[in-house]
Amino acid sequence: MSDAVLEIRGLNVDYGLGADAVHAVRDVNLTLHRGEVLGLAGESGSGKSTLAYGMTRLLPPPGVVASGEVLYHRDGGDPVDVLRMDHAQLRAFRWAETAIVFQGAMNSLNPVHRVSTQLTDVIKAHDPRSTTASRLARARELLALVGIAPDRLDSYPHQLSGGMRQRVMIGMALALEPRVVIMDEPTTALDVVVQRQILRQLVDLRERLGFSVVFITHDLSLLVEFSDRIAIMYGGRIVEEAAAADLYRDPLHPYSDGLLHSFPALRGPRRELTGIPGAPPDLRSMPSGCSFHPRCPRAMERCGVEVPVLGVPGDRRGSDRTVACWLHPVQDNRF
Amino acid sequence: MSYLLKRIAFYLFTAWAAITINFFIPRLMPGDPVQALITRARGQMTTDAVQSLYVLFGLDKDESVVEQYFRYLGQLARGDLGMSFTFFPTPVAEVIGDGLPWTVGLVGFTTVLGFLLGTAAGTLVGWRRGSLADLLIPVTTFLSSIPYFWLGLLAIALLTGPDSFFPATGAYDTSLVPGFDLEFIGSVVQHGILPAATILISSMAGWVLSMRNMMVTVASEDYVTVAHAKGLPERRVMVGYAARNALLPNVSGFALSLGFIVGGTLLVEIVFSYPGLGLLLFQAVGAQDYPLMQGIFLVITLSVLLANFLADLAYLALDPRTRREG
Amino acid sequence: MAVITTTEATPVAAPAKRRRLRFVANPKATTGLVLLGAFAVLAVIGPWIAPFDPSERGGDLMQGPSGAHWFGTTHLGQDIFSQVLVGTRSIMFVGFLAGIVATVLSVLVGVTSGYLGGMGGEGLSALSNVFLVIPALPLIIIITSSLPETTDLTIALVIGLTSWAWNARVLRAQTLSLRRRDYVEAARATGESTWRIILFEIMPNLTAVIASGFVGTVIFAVISEITLAFIGVSVSSGWNWGTVLYWAQSQQALAQGAWWWFVPAGLAIALLGTALSLVNFGIDEFVSPRLRGGGRTSVKTVDGRTVRMRVGFTPVLGDGTAREEKP
Ligand SMILES: Nc1ncnc2c1ncn2[C@@H]1O[C@H](COP(=O)(O)OP(=O)(O)O)[C@@H](O)[C@H]1O
Ligand code: SF4
Ligand SMILES: [Mg+2]
Numbered sequence: 001m002s003d004a005v006l007e008i009r010g011l012n013v014d015y016g017l018g019a020d021a022v023h024a025v026r027d028v029n030l031t032l033h034r035g036e037v038l039g040l041a042g043e044s045g046s047g048k049s050t051l052a053y054g055m056t057r058l059l060p061p062p063g064v065v066a067s068g069e070v071l072y073h074r075d076g077g078d079p080v081d082v083l084r085m086d087h088a089q090l091r092a093f094r095w096a097e098t099a100i101v102f103q104g105a106m107n108s109l110n111p112v113h114r115v116s117t118q119l120t121d122v123i124k125a126h127d128p129r130s131t132t133a134s135r136l137a138r139a140r141e142l143l144a145l146v147g148i149a150p151d152r153l154d155s156y157p158h159q160l161s162g163g164m165r166q167r168v169m170i171g172m173a174l175a176l177e178p179r180v181v182i183m184d185e186p187t188t189a190l191d192v193v194v195q196r197q198i199l200r201q202l203v204d205l206r207e208r209l210g211f212s213v214v215f216i217t218h219d220l221s222l223l224v225e226f227s228d229r230i231a232i233m234y235g236g237r238i239v240e241e242a243a244a245a246d247l248y249r250d251p252l253h254p255y256s257d258g259l260l261h262s263f264p265a266l267r268g269p270r271r272e273l274t275g276i277p278g279a280p281p282d283l284r285s286m287p288s289g290c291s292f293h294p295r296c297p298r299a300m301e302r303c304g305v306e307v308p309v310l311g312v313p314g315d316r317r318g319s320d321r322t323v324a325c326w327l328h329p330v331q332d333n334r335f
Numbered sequence: 336m337s338y339l340l341k342r343i344a345f346y347l348f349t350a351w352a353a354i355t356i357n358f359f360i361p362r363l364m365p366g367d368p369v370q371a372l373i374t375r376a377r378g379q380m381t382t383d384a385v386q387s388l389y390v391l392f393g394l395d396k397d398e399s400v401v402e403q404y405f406r407y408l409g410q411l412a413r414g415d416l417g418m419s420f421t422f423f424p425t426p427v428a429e430v431i432g433d434g435l436p437w438t439v440g441l442v443g444f445t446t447v448l449g450f451l452l453g454t455a456a457g458t459l460v461g462w463r464r465g466s467l468a469d470l471l472i473p474v475t476t477f478l479s480s481i482p483y484f485w486l487g488l489l490a491i492a493l494l495t496g497p498d499s500f501f502p503a504t505g506a507y508d509t510s511l512v513p514g515f516d517l518e519f520i521g522s523v524v525q526h527g528i529l530p531a532a533t534i535l536i537s538s539m540a541g542w543v544l545s546m547r548n549m550m551v552t553v554a555s556e557d558y559v560t561v562a563h564a565k566g567l568p569e570r571r572v573m574v575g576y577a578a579r580n581a582l583l584p585n586v587s588g589f590a591l592s593l594g595f596i597v598g599g600t601l602l603v604e605i606v607f608s609y610p611g612l613g614l615l616l617f618q619a620v621g622a623q624d625y626p627l628m629q630g631i632f633l634v635i636t637l638s639v640l641l642a643n644f645l646a647d648l649a650y651l652a653l654d655p656r657t658r659r660e661g
Numbered sequence: 662m663a664v665i666t667t668t669e670a671t672p673v674a675a676p677a678k679r680r681r682l683r684f685v686a687n688p689k690a691t692t693g694l695v696l697l698g699a700f701a702v703l704a705v706i707g708p709w710i711a712p713f714d715p716s717e718r719g720g721d722l723m724q725g726p727s728g729a730h731w732f733g734t735t736h737l738g739q740d741i742f743s744q745v746l747v748g749t750r751s752i753m754f755v756g757f758l759a760g761i762v763a764t765v766l767s768v769l770v771g772v773t774s775g776y777l778g779g780m781g782g783e784g785l786s787a788l789s790n791v792f793l794v795i796p797a798l799p800l801i802i803i804i805t806s807s808l809p810e811t812t813d814l815t816i817a818l819v820i821g822l823t824s825w826a827w828n829a830r831v832l833r834a835q836t837l838s839l840r841r842r843d844y845v846e847a848a849r850a851t852g853e854s855t856w857r858i859i860l861f862e863i864m865p866n867l868t869a870v871i872a873s874g875f876v877g878t879v880i881f882a883v884i885s886e887i888t889l890a891f892i893g894v895s896v897s898s899g900w901n902w903g904t905v906l907y908w909a910q911s912q913q914a915l916a917q918g919a920w921w922w923f924v925p926a927g928l929a930i931a932l933l934g935t936a937l938s939l940v941n942f943g944i945d946e947f948v949s950p951r952l953r954g955g956g957r958t959s960v961k962t963v964d965g966r967t968v969r970m971r972v973g974f975t976p977v978l979g980d981g982t983a984r985e986e987k988p
Contacts, residue, residue: 017960054975058564060555061970064960065977083977084963090974094566102564107557112579112655121575122565156655172565349791356800360807463969476942480934482884484891485906485927492915492923503915548945554972563973572973591793591827595881598798602888606910616799617892620806628806632799639796 004073005212006032006055006098006180011068013047013054021066022283024050026236028068029310032180037206037213039223039244041259042233045280048216049103051233052184056100057082057090072097072180096126098180099173101166103188108169109157115168116153119143122175142171146201163194170202174209182214187222199226220256221263224248232256235281235291238310242321252313252323254296290326302326338657342647346640353636357629358407362400416633417626421618427630430615435634437506438611441527442600443642445534450589452535453542457585458578460543461550472544479540483599487533487606494529501529504608530607534600545588549581556580583654590646593639601635690943696936703746704753713740715747715900726921733921736912744905745925751901752883752933755817759882762821764875767828772867774829775836776859786833792826801885802894811895820882828874835870839863873944880937887930902926 013025025047032038040048053059055070071079072093085093102108110118119139123130140150146167157165166186173181183202187195203226206213215227223230224244231241232253240253251257258276278295281287287294293303303326310322311330416427460471495503507513508522553559554577562576601613608614612631619627651657713719719738726733732741767789774785804819805811839845840863848858889895890903891910905926909915914922959969963979970976 056564057975057977058560058973059975060560060972063975064970065975067978086964087974091566091568094564096566100561100564102557102561108561110558110562110576110580112583112653113575121567121571125565125567125571158656169561345787345790346794348787349794352791353795356795357803360803363807476938477931477935480880480938481927481931482887484888485923485930488906488910488915488923489927492920559972591830594794594796595798597796598888599884601799602892605892616802620802620892620894623806625807628803632803635799636795640794643794 003034004031004071005034006214007069007071007073007079008055009069009071011051011055011070012066013050013059014064014066015050016062017064021064023066024063024236024283025054028236028238030231030238030241032212032214034179035206035210035212036229037203037215037227039220039227039230040214040216040233041220041223041230042218043259043276043280044218046233047236048218048233049184050236052100052182052214052216055082056094056098056182058100092126095122095173095178096176097178098182099176099178101169101173101181101183101186103185109165111157113156114153115139115143115155115157115160119153119168119172119175122172126176138175142175143168145174145205146171163190163198166190166198167201170198170205174205174211177209178211180212180214182216184216185218186215188217188219195222202226219263220259224260232259235286236283237291237324239292239325240321240323241310242319242323246319246321252316252321252328253292253325254298254327255292290324298327300326339647339651342644346644350637350640353633353640354408354411355404357633358404361625361629411633416630419619419627419630420624421622421627427626430627431612431630431634434610434612434615435638437609438601438604438613439638441506441530441604441609441611442534442597442613445531446538446593446596446600449535449538450542450585453539454546454582454585456539457543457546458550458573458581461547461554461581462573462577472547475540475543478537479544481537482602483534483537484602484606486537487530487603490529490533491606500525502526503529506610526609530603530609533603533607538596538600541592542585542589546581546585549584550577553577553581579653583650586646586650586653590643590650593642593646597635597639687943687946689939689946693936693939693941693943696932697940700749700753700933700936704750707746707749711740711743711746713743715739715744723917723919725919732925733919735908735922741905741922741925744900745902745929748901748905748926749929751813751899752886755813755820755886755901756879756883758814758817759821759824759885760875760879762818763825763878763882764828764871766822766825767832767874768867768871770825771829771832772836772859772863775833776840776855776863778837778840782833786830789826789829789833792823793830797824797881798885798888802889802892805889806894811889811898813898813901816886816889816895816898817882820885821878824878824881824885828871828878831870831874832867835867836863839866869944869948873941873948876937876941876944880934883930883933883937902929 008028008030011025011028012023014021014023016022028051030038040051042048050059050063054063054065057065059065065083068083070082072082073079074097080093082090082093109115116136116139119142120132120135123135123138136153139153143150143152148164148167148171152160152164152168157168160168170186187198190198199222202213213227215223217223220230220232224247227244229241230244230247231238232247232255233239234255240247240251240256242252247256248260251260255276258274261274262276276295281291281294287304289302289304289306290296290299290308293299296303306326308324308326309330310324312319312321313323313325313328314331315328317331414428416431419425419427419430422430456471491503495501502508502525506523506526507519508526511519511522513519558580559572559576562572567576601611601616603609604611604613605617612635616628616631618624619631716739719734719740721727721730721734722738723736724730724734724738730740730742732745734740735744770785770789774782774789776782777785800823801819804823805816808815808819845858845862848862853862886895886901887903887906890898890901891906893907893911896904896907903926906923909919909922909926912922914920959967960976961967961979962976965979968974968976
């Protein structure tokens with residue numbers, strides 16, 4: 001496999017401090033490789049956004065990163081830990097190396113500034129020596145990249161449609177040619193046609209410009225279509241990770257299987273839409289053992305007692321997929 | 336443009352409402368106030384002046400209310416607000432004309448400055464939430480609970496006196512001839528500092544609090560997080576993204592509360608014997624000089640409407656969403 | 662003077678009981694309520710416990726505070742402590758009566774115009790905007806000085822009748838947003854009567870806004886009453902803190918160094934105003950928890966420094982505070 005750009009190691013993210021803390025992301029390990037689209041799926045409330053905001057340190061109070069490492073591999077340099085950067089380093093790092101497109105794309109643009117201002121201020125902040133003319137030229141280029149007419153530069157956000165605003169955000173994300181773009185439900189608020197249009201465009205851009213994408217959505221069928229690998233989140237943990245095709249063909253975790261049966265797939269054989277019965281767990285009182293066991297159709301006695309660890313399952317020895325489920329116990333390396 | 340036209344229509348309507356209220360209030364008074372006034376003027380009034388008063392007070396028995404109303408409007412249109420009794424035989428319009436510049440200078444200037452300073456301070460306090468600046472909040476609350484005029488009394492008691500730099504009364508040294516020379520202007524500034532500081536201190540407090548609250552609210556908007564994610568400098572995020580948006584509700588709040596603020600600030604003039612409309616109103620109340628009182632009410636209301644309109648224009652310039660799409 | 666905070670379109674819905682407890686547990690609200698309670702008690706018992714008749718003349722003229730006269734005496738030898746104490750009743754009466762009148766009017770106008778919409782709604786909304794921009798205090802001054810006699814009752818009514826507009830505006834905005842909520846739409850669809858919907862679906866969700874508007878109006882009414890007395894419009898209506906200040910001002914208490922004549926009444930006003938503002942902050946924070954300060958805002962980070970929690974730079978906790986992973 002190609003080499004890593006971003007490595008998340010043992011990441012824990014809480015809301016609140018001390019005994020009151022809600023553990024919204026638990027012990028997450030995840031690697032993003034060069035040039036790939038890594039999908040992150042899970043029901044709403046499973047901690048996807050918390051993970052994305054936590055690893056970039058954009059989580060507002062009372063959010064705190066409790067522990068972990070987020071290693072960013074620079075071109076030909078030693079990896080740097082985003083969680084150890086001071087504010088100045090973090091400012092320089094942001095957008096130049098990792099850009100983000102947010103869930104609430106409708107409100108991501110500052111309503112009182114023109115599109116041009118918002119595209120150029122980030123260039124100016126990271127390259128103070130650039131000229132006004134060069135910044136404007138770049139802004140025009142970025143709009144062209146995402147298929148928006150350059151005369152929209154003078155528009156205010158309220159004069160753009162939802163789809164256009166999201167395209168502007170994607171264009172903005174590419175302004176400094178970052179190596180990682182994180183997208184948190186970038187198209188959820190848009191209608192299905194626009195959604196797919198934008199994602200198609202994004203995948204094309206990725207091929208031309210060669211950045212990596214972390215793509216977050218609760219709609220697993222979108223990921224199956226647009227990503228290379230998929231990680232499934234439940235109750236703040238990653239419960240399964242596999243190549244998109246493998247996960248689609250052969251989901252190992254009953255939760256992944258349930259998610260696949262929750263959305264209609266656009267391609268491939270039709271699946272029966274059954275959904276997952278029950279509600280996501282309350283983070284303040286997580287079930288013992290496997291946190292999915294109260295809702296799991298295949299739960300066993302062991303599931304309510306012992307927490308399954310994420311690892312390569314014994315019955316898929318040698319594959320590059322991992323799962324946390326007692327149906328597929330981790331292969332024991334001692335033998 | 337339609338937004339602006341709507342606002343203009345609203346202000347015209349409100350001006351008409353204020354004029355009409357002014358028309359009806361004296362008609363609710365029992366007895367014959369004009370007769371009382373004439374008695375007090377000891378027969379020094381011309382019949383014309385008496386007639387104009389009867390129109391103002393609606394005691395012209397020969398006319399219906401409608402006729403009276405239109406005659407009243409006509410009189411107003413000519414700028415005739417009647418005769419003042421306190422300053423007999425000066426017409427009310429002239430008395431007000433003398434006082435208005437002082438009020439506009441003192442109250443207008445300090446109200447705007449208080450808003451600007453309070454908003455700036457609120458920006459910082461809201462941005463640095465949880466820092467020492469938050470301790471300012473109880474102090475500000477206490478300050479904003481003190482009536483303006485009482486703070487003025489306190490300032491006079493503590494800061495003025497025979498040897499003090501600050502004069503306790505007036506708007507300028509009365510031994511000087513008013514004019515645009517350095518000495519006179521210096522005297523005006525010297526007399527203005529204490530009343531101005533009084534208004535500033537008590538009016539700022541409210542703006543600090545409301546801007547702080549808006550900053551706290553805006554700081555969790557997505558576009559502020561995006562600004563952080565873009566790695567923009569701290570100042571740019573605070574001013575260009577957070578404060579720039581938090582300012583909008585504060586400006587409309589400013590426009591809406593002008594009526595409240597102006598009422599309070601007029602009292603500062605009374606305490607400092609500052610020769611503006613507030614002091615005139617005080618004198619008019621003391622002397623039961625109804626024409627003067629009503630004239631002042633009308634002028635204050637119209638000024639507040641004008642100020643409101645200016646604040647609307649500011650809002651229009653600040654918020655692109657209110658502008659018509661081009 | 663008039664502190665106005667915009668509480669527009671704030672979401673209100675949660676288990677009522679826990680929220681109520683949370684309000685009482687709010688230190689700002691509690692302090693405010695306790696202070697307010699103390700003033701209410703004084704309003705009731707003030708005239709009974711006052712050591713002197715506030716108008717009674719005595720032998721000690723213009724004396725500073727002493728054991729016999731805690732707040733000193735006036736130029737006529739009247740006891741200022743008794744005047745302030747007796748005056749509390751008038752202040753609280755006018756403040757609360759005006760507050761109630763204005764609140765009732767604002768609820769009628771605001772909720773109706775917000776719920777009805779259409780021409781009627783727009784008309785009522787325009788009416789409140791007119792009352793909002795006409796400067797209230799000058800209007801109150803000319804009305805009260807035109808009245809044949811001024812008593813606490815008439816003053817309270819004039820203030821109440823002229824100062825409802827702000828709350829009506831806020832209530833209208835709130836009602837407009839509530840009207841579009843699912844459960845209200847649902848109630849309408851099932852054919853529930855308009856008045857039932859307003860009383861049982863809308864009003865309960867406006868409680869905080871109404872309470873905050875009431876408190877704001879009380880602040881305004883108290884200051885207006887004091888102002889009226891201070892400029893001499895209503896000196897004859899009996900003792901209140903404004904009357905005390907009026908006499909202090911007209912007898913040149915300042916020039917004579919009689920600070921005790923105006924300091925106690927002023928502090929009483931400020932204290933009452935602070936108490937009311939605190940209650941209002943409590944309500945604001947209760948409605949939008951984001952405004953709440955307090956709590957732990959600084960944390961110790963990995964690099965051993967203590968930083969403030971803030972938007973944009975999530976702190977990374979040090980090992981000492983790192984949580985224990987449950988197995
Ligand atoms: N400020 C907060 N305080 C406490 N818990 C929170 C807060 N914000 C989010 N959460 C909880 O964190 C969990 C994860 O939320 P989120 O990351 O937004 O999920 P997702 O993006 O997958 O929908 C949710 O269960 C939510 O209830
Ligand atoms: S561990 Fe048990 S409960 Fe959890 S998903 Fe697997 S089978 Fe279901
Ligand atoms: Mg999310």
